[in-house]
Amino acid sequence: MTTTKPSHPGRILYVAVSQGHLAVFHNPYLSSLRARGHIVDVAAGATQEFALAEVNSFHDIRFARSPLRWANVRAFWQLVRLMRTNRYSLVHCHTPVASALTRLTTVFARGRPVVLYTAHGFHFFPSAPRRNWLLWFPLEWLLTRLSDFVITINHWDFEAARRLLRASRPRFIPGVGVDxxxxxxxxxxxxxxxxxxxxxxxxxxxxxxxxxxxxxxxxxxxxxxxxxxxxxxxxxxxxxxxxxxxxxxxxxxxxxxxxxxxxxxxxxxxxxxxxxxxxxxxxxxxxxxxxxxxxxxxxxxxxxxxxxxxxxxxxxxxxxxxxxxxxxxxxxxxxxxxxxxxxxxxxxxxxxxxxxxxxxxxGLPAALAAMRAIYDEAEALAYERVPAAEQGR
CATH class of the missing domain: 3.40.50.2000 (Glycogen Phosphorylase B;)
Known part of the structure; x- marks a missing residue:
C-alpha cells in the first residue's frame, strides 16, 4: 500500500558546523526545501560574511571541529532544547562533529524525526591512520543506528556505509554540485x-x-x-x-x-x-x-x-x-x-x-535531482511516523 504524502509542510532542521559551510555548499538545497513548502530552521555557527539562503529561523550554535571540546557540550544542550521546543519531521546534518552531536540529540526530540546524515568524507578510509579507524569507525557505526539515511558523495564511502556501517538506507549523490x-x-x-x-x-x-x-x-x-x-x-x-x-x-x-x-x-x-x-x-x-x-x-x-x-x-x-x-x-x-x-x-x-x-x-542539476529523490523518500517516511489521528489535517 502506497503512503500518501502529507498535505501540510513539515518542519526541517538543517545542521552544519558553520554558516560559511552552508553558504558555500548548501544554499541551493535550502532553497529547494523551502520551495517544497517546508519550514526550514538552520543551526550552525554564525559567520556573517557569508550570505545564507532565506530560511525561517537561524540558530547560532558554535560547534568546535575537535570532538573533545567544552564548546560541544554547550552545543549539545542547545540542540536538545531545539529538539524539545520544535517538532521536526526531518533533521538533515552535515560535517562530522555537528552531525555526531545532532544525531545523539534526536533521542530527545519530540516525535520521531527522519534523520539524514550527509558524509562529506568518512574519517576512516583505506590509507587513514589507525587512530581514525579506532575513533571514527565505531562512532560512525553507533551513530548510523540513529540515522535513517546515510548519504555519501563518493563510491568508496557508499560501499562503506552499506557494507561496514550497515546503514539501513545508504544513498549516493554525485558530490554537492558545481554550479x-x-x-x-x-x-x-x-x-x-x-x-x-x-x-x-x-x-x-x-x-x-x-x-x-x-x-x-x-x-x-x-x-x-x-x-x-x-x-x-x-x-x-x-x-x-x-x-x-x-x-x-x-x-x-x-x-x-x-x-x-x-x-x-x-x-x-x-x-x-x-x-x-x-x-x-x-x-x-x-x-x-x-x-x-x-x-x-x-x-x-x-x-x-x-x-x-x-x-x-x-x-x-x-x-x-x-x-x-x-x-x-x-x-x-x-x-x-x-x-x-x-x-x-x-x-x-x-x-x-x-x-x-x-x-x-x-554539476548542480545532477546533485539536486539525486537529493530531491532522497527527500521524496524521507518525506514519505516522515508521514508514516505521523500519528494516524494527525494525518490529513
Whole structure:
C-alpha cells in the first residue's frame, strides 16, 4: 500500500558546523526545501560574511571541529532544547562533529524525526591512520543506528556505509554540485586584464590550489614541492585561495623558502570562477577528500588537474585523461607531473577539455535531482511516523 504524502509542510532542521559551510555548499538545497513548502530552521555557527539562503529561523550554535571540546557540550544542550521546543519531521546534518552531536540529540526530540546524515568524507578510509579507524569507525557505526539515511558523495564511502556501517538506507549523490553556469570561460582579453591587475605577466605559468588552510589540505607539502618545481619551471607562480587557521604559517613558510613573490595567498574570494580562468594547472595535495569541490570547479573551467591519490580524487580525476593522480605523499611524483604538464601546453589543453566534459557529471542539476529523490523518500517516511489521528489535517 502506497503512503500518501502529507498535505501540510513539515518542519526541517538543517545542521552544519558553520554558516560559511552552508553558504558555500548548501544554499541551493535550502532553497529547494523551502520551495517544497517546508519550514526550514538552520543551526550552525554564525559567520556573517557569508550570505545564507532565506530560511525561517537561524540558530547560532558554535560547534568546535575537535570532538573533545567544552564548546560541544554547550552545543549539545542547545540542540536538545531545539529538539524539545520544535517538532521536526526531518533533521538533515552535515560535517562530522555537528552531525555526531545532532544525531545523539534526536533521542530527545519530540516525535520521531527522519534523520539524514550527509558524509562529506568518512574519517576512516583505506590509507587513514589507525587512530581514525579506532575513533571514527565505531562512532560512525553507533551513530548510523540513529540515522535513517546515510548519504555519501563518493563510491568508496557508499560501499562503506552499506557494507561496514550497515546503514539501513545508504544513498549516493554525485558530490554537492558545481554550479556550472558560473564557470564559463573568460575572454582572452579579460583574462589578460585580470592577470595584469594582479601583477602576473602573460609568460607566467599559474598553478592554482583552492582549499581551506587546515592540516588536511597539506599546504606545507605543496610549498616544499613548489620550491623545487621553481628550479625547473622558474616562471611558475602559485595562487592559494581560501582561509583558515594555518594561513599565517603558510605565509611564513613561503617567506622562509624565498617564495614570497611567487606565492599569492588570496584568502576567501567570491570571484573564484574568474581566478580559475587565469590559471594553467589546478592541483590538490589534500591528505583525504570526500570529493573535492575546488578541483571539480577547476575542471569545469577546463583546467588540467594534478591530485593526490585518494577515494574522492579518484572519483573526479581520470588519470592520464583529465589530469594526473600521484601516490599520496610522494613529492617526487608530484613534482614530476607538474613539470611534465608545465612543459606540455598541448597536453594541458587536451586534459582540460576532457575534464570540462567529465565535470558535467558533478554539476548542480545532477546533485539536486539525486537529493530531491532522497527527500521524496524521507518525506514519505516522515508521514508514516505521523500519528494516524494527525494525518490529513
Amino acid at each position: 556550472l553556469t558560473r564557470f564559463a570561460n573568460l575572454s582572452i582579453e579579460d583574462a589578460r586584464a585580470m592577470r595584469a591587475h594582479m601583477g602576473i605577466s602573460e609568460r607566467m605559468l599559474v598553478i592554482l590550489y583552492i582549499a581551506e588552510f587546515i592540516p588536511r589540505k597539506n599546504h606545507a607539502f605543496l610549498l616544499t614541492a613548489f620550491a623545487r618545481i621553481r628550479e625547473q619551471v622558474p616562471n611558475a607562480c602559485l595562487l592559494l585561495l581560501g582561509d583558515g587557521p594555518l594561513q599565517d604559517a603558510v605565509r611564513t613558510q613561503a617567506a622562509a623558502l624565498g617564495l614570497t613573490d611567487a606565492v599569492h595567498l588570496l584568502g576567501f574570494r567570491r570571484d573564484v570562477p574568474a581566478l580559475t580562468n587565469i590559471a594553467d594547472i589546478a592541483v590538490s595535495t589534500s591528505r583525504q577528500e570526500g570529493l573535492g569541490l575546488g578541483l571539480a570547479e577547476a575542471m569545469a573551467c577546463g583546467l588540467p588537474v594534478i591530485a593526490s591519490e585518494d577515494r574522492g580524487h579518484r572519483e573526479l580525476v581520470r588519470d592520464g585523461e583529465t589530469g594526473f593522480l600521484y601516490p599520496q605523499g610522494d613529492m617526487d611524483a608530484f613534482i614530476e607531473r607538474v613539470v611534465q604538464l608545465a612543459r606540455d601546453p598541448v597536453r594541458r589543453v587536451a586534459f582540460g577539455e576532457a575534464g570540462r566534459i567529465h565535470a558535467q557529471a558533478f
